[in-house]
Amino acid sequence: MEQFLKKIEDRAACVAVIGLGYVGLPLAVEFAKAGFRVIGIDVDAVRVGRLKRGESYIKDIPSVDLQKIIADGRFVATTALSFLAEADACCICVPTPLGKTKDPDVSFILQAARAVKSSLRRGQLIVLESTTYPGTTRELVLPMLEEDGLKVGVDFGLAFSPERIDPGNSTYGLKNTPRVVGGITPACTQMAVALYSQIVARVMPVSSVEAAEMTKLLENTFRIVNIGLVNEIAIMCDRLGINVWEVVEAASTKPYGFIPFYPGPGLGGHCIPVDPHYLSWKLRTLNYRARFIELAGEINAEMPEYVVGKIADALNRAKKSVNGSSVLILGVAYKRDIDDVRESPALDIIKLLCNKGAEVTWHDPYVRELKGMESLTRAAAVTSELLSQADCVVITTDHSTYDWEAIVKDANLIVDSRNATRQVGLGRHKIVPL
Numbered sequence: 001m002e003q004f005l006k007k008i009e010d011r012a013a014c015v016a017v018i019g020l021g022y023v024g025l026p027l028a029v030e031f032a033k034a035g036f037r038v039i040g041i042d043v044d045a046v047r048v049g050r051l052k053r054g055e056s057y058i059k060d061i062p063s064v065d066l067q068k069i070i071a072d073g074r075f076v077a078t079t080a081l082s083f084l085a086e087a088d089a090c091c092i093c094v095p096t097p098l099g100k101t102k103d104p105d106v107s108f109i110l111q112a113a114r115a116v117k118s119s120l121r122r123g124q125l126i127v128l129e130s131t132t133y134p135g136t137t138r139e140l141v142l143p144m145l146e147e148d149g150l151k152v153g154v155d156f157g158l159a160f161s162p163e164r165i166d167p168g169n170s171t172y173g174l175k176n177t178p179r180v181v182g183g184i185t186p187a188c189t190q191m192a193v194a195l196y197s198q199i200v201a202r203v204m205p206v207s208s209v210e211a212a213e214m215t216k217l218l219e220n221t222f223r224i225v226n227i228g229l230v231n232e233i234a235i236m237c238d239r240l241g242i243n244v245w246e247v248v249e250a251a252s253t254k255p256y257g258f259i260p261f262y263p264g265p266g267l268g269g270h271c272i273p274v275d276p277h278y279l280s281w282k283l284r285t286l287n288y289r290a291r292f293i294e295l296a297g298e299i300n301a302e303m304p305e306y307v308v309g310k311i312a313d314a315l316n317r318a319k320k321s322v323n324g325s326s327v328l329i330l331g332v333a334y335k336r337d338i339d340d341v342r343e344s345p346a347l348d349i350i351k352l353l354c355n356k357g358a359e360v361t362w363h364d365p366y367v368r369e370l371k372g373m374e375s376l377t378r379a380a381a382v383t384s385e386l387l388s389q390a391d392c393v394v395i396t397t398d399h400s401t402y403d404w405e406a407i408v409k410d411a412n413l414i415v416d417s418r419n420a421t422r423q424v425g426l427g428r429h430k431i432v433p434l
């Protein structure tokens with residue numbers, strides 16, 4: 001271990017990052033910027049090819065940053081797992097999706113762990129960063145790594161450290177968001193603390209891998225539950241004829257005991273709609289029902305349908321049916337100013353509208369294509385002609401590049417699921433809030 005700590009301190013260690021997506025690529029770049037030699041490994045040859053050419057595909061990582069670390073000889077991208085043997089530390093950042101039955105799909109973790117195992121050697125530190133249920137690191141990864149006789153805490157280190165990156169957040173990034181780490185043994189924790197302290201301002205060790213795994217799930221469950229709560233409050237306010245946005249804004253003036261969450265068309269992204277189900281699955285195996293998660297999941301999952309109901313009612317008031325109406329969807333990414341469409345509620349809204357016979361056109365400044373929806377028209381720009389030709393414009397993502405004033409001026413009817421038109425649309429009857 002002493003040798004590992006010395007190599008980290010001297011920045012002589014080689015760091016491998018497995019999985020170069022929204023989580024892995026920023027991590028790899030940060031280690032390289034800090035002076036480490038970094039090997040980025042991904043099974044996706046197209047992604048690796050782009051990285052080799054110095055082309056970033058993650059919006060928060062400028063290509064110039066990538067080109068600099070490549071030119072300085074501090075970053076290589078490869079599909080070859082054999083490079084893992086050179087690494088002193090290895091961070092696993094592979095996807096953790098849900099299967100068809102909403103059960104955890106840990107196959108990517110298992111694949112990555114198998115690759116790590118085949119080149120595991122004395123003095124290496126392995127850190128799992130993928131969000132997963134408590135017990136994954138100890139129950140699935142550890143036995144695999146110990147198969148050939150090396151002992152954790154003695155021969156190699158194993159820890160869990162949840163990634164907390166928030167794509168598109170310009171205030172909090174990898175460096176100034178504290179890191180939680182939990183090792184299998186205290187020595188493993190010490191190794192992981194030493195590693196992350198090189199790139200993160202504050203590292204918070206916890207007493208076990210399970211505590212670290214659970215920390216991430218508490219954070220994301222906190223979000224899913226509060227978003228579910230405020231979405232239900234939005235539905236209640238609608239029934240009561242009260243503007244929910246005004247209510248949240250007013251409640252937010254309370255200086256303690258209240259944290260504002262905002263309603264919307266539903267949950268999106270790889271984390272919030274997925275991670276809490278990892279926790280509820282684990283609890284089901286222990287004969288316990290995670291009721292908050294299930295209820296919040298249900299309410300949030302119904303939001304796209306609720307928005308489509310709003311669209312149908314709005315068209316109905318204009319003596320039009322959904323069937324045959326032209327609907328323009330503004331924003332398909334799951335949140336503002338990012339290009340990620342995974343689990344985006346806009347996709348559900350589009351599918352529901354198409355099923356009802358609407359002619360859907362979509363626009364998003366950051367998204368070029370929607371897989372499986374190629375037959376739909378993608379508008380290249382939001383022109384006044386495009387807006388005025390639509391029977392209904394639906395604001396699904398409030399990208400800051402949109403000109404709300406122009407949109408409100410030219411659209412015939414707007415269903416605004418994000419309260420994006422609040423400044424410019426006051427008193428306009430053609431705007432239907434959530």
Ligand SMILES: NC(=O)c1ccc[n+]([C@@H]2O[C@H](COP(=O)([O-])OP(=O)(O)OC[C@H]3O[C@@H](n4cnc5c(N)ncnc54)[C@H](O)[C@@H]3O)[C@@H](O)[C@H]2O)c1
Nearest residue numbers: 019020021022023042043044093094096111112130131163
């Ligand atoms: N996206 C976020 O905002 C975010 C935030 C915090 C935590 N997380 C968690 O981090 C993990 C990764 O998420 P992401 O958003 O970066 O996913 P991603 O899909 O953007 O990237 C994952 C990458 O891993 C690669 N990969 C898959 N299997 C591999 C293997 N066996 N070997 C090498 N590469 C492999 C894929 O090709 C892909 O490029 C997930 O567990 C997620 O829940 C994500």
